[in-house]
Amino acid sequence: MVKTSIPDLIKNSKIALNLDVSDEKDALLKLIKLLELGETKENLLYNSVLQREEMGSTGIGNGIAIPHTRSFVVTDMMIAIGRLKKPINFNSVDGKPVSLIFLIVAPPYAYHSDYLIFLGKIAEIFQESSINDKLFKIEGDENFKEELCKLFF
Numbered sequence: 001m002v003k004t005s006i007p008d009l010i011k012n013s014k015i016a017l018n019l020d021v022s023d024e025k026d027a028l029l030k031l032i033k034l035l036e037l038g039e040t041k042e043n044l045l046y047n048s049v050l051q052r053e054e055m056g057s058t059g060i061g062n063g064i065a066i067p068h069t070r071s072f073v074v075t076d077m078m079i080a081i082g083r084l085k086k087p088i089n090f091n092s093v094d095g096k097p098v099s100l101i102f103l104i105v106a107p108p109y110a111y112h113s114d115y116l117i118f119l120g121k122i123a124e125i126f127q128e129s130s131i132n133d134k135l136f137k138i139e140g141d142e143n144f145k146e147e148l149c150k151l152f153f
Helices: 006-011 024-034 039-055 114-125 129-136 141-152
Strands: 014-019 059-061 068-070 078-088 098-106
Touching: 006 114, 006 141, 014 024, 014 141, 024 039, 024 078, 024 098, 039 068, 039 098, 068 114, 078 141, 098 114, 098 129, 114 141, 129 141
Parallel strands: 014 078, 068 098
Antiparallel strands: 078 098
16 A cells, blocks of 8 residues: 555545535435445445444534544545535534535555544644635635645645
């Protein structure tokens, strides 16, 4: 397994910038479907993500959630990003609804720490509410990815 750069992870991520969801579970399911793993793997991954959410919400505040899990259904780290049409309750630490969700999935046997590095970087960047305003408005998947990459450097 080769170490992947953050820009490459973002470039290869799946994105839905106008995701229509009714609640947290619906959002997680739709983000998992973006990964196109097939029904059986998607169901396993969905259950894994729900189990992780039961341990504690991944809503980090400022309208952002970072659900994440490790699973044998993937062989490399995968990211799905959803910007919601309407904010939803995600039991965030600040009690505010979530509009932007980063789903991160990695295999349990990764030899490097891309998963934890990316997770930590997103959490760090989005602790400042003003820094993410553009991501809530920008149109086009490639424009969104480009703007997201700028936040990391």
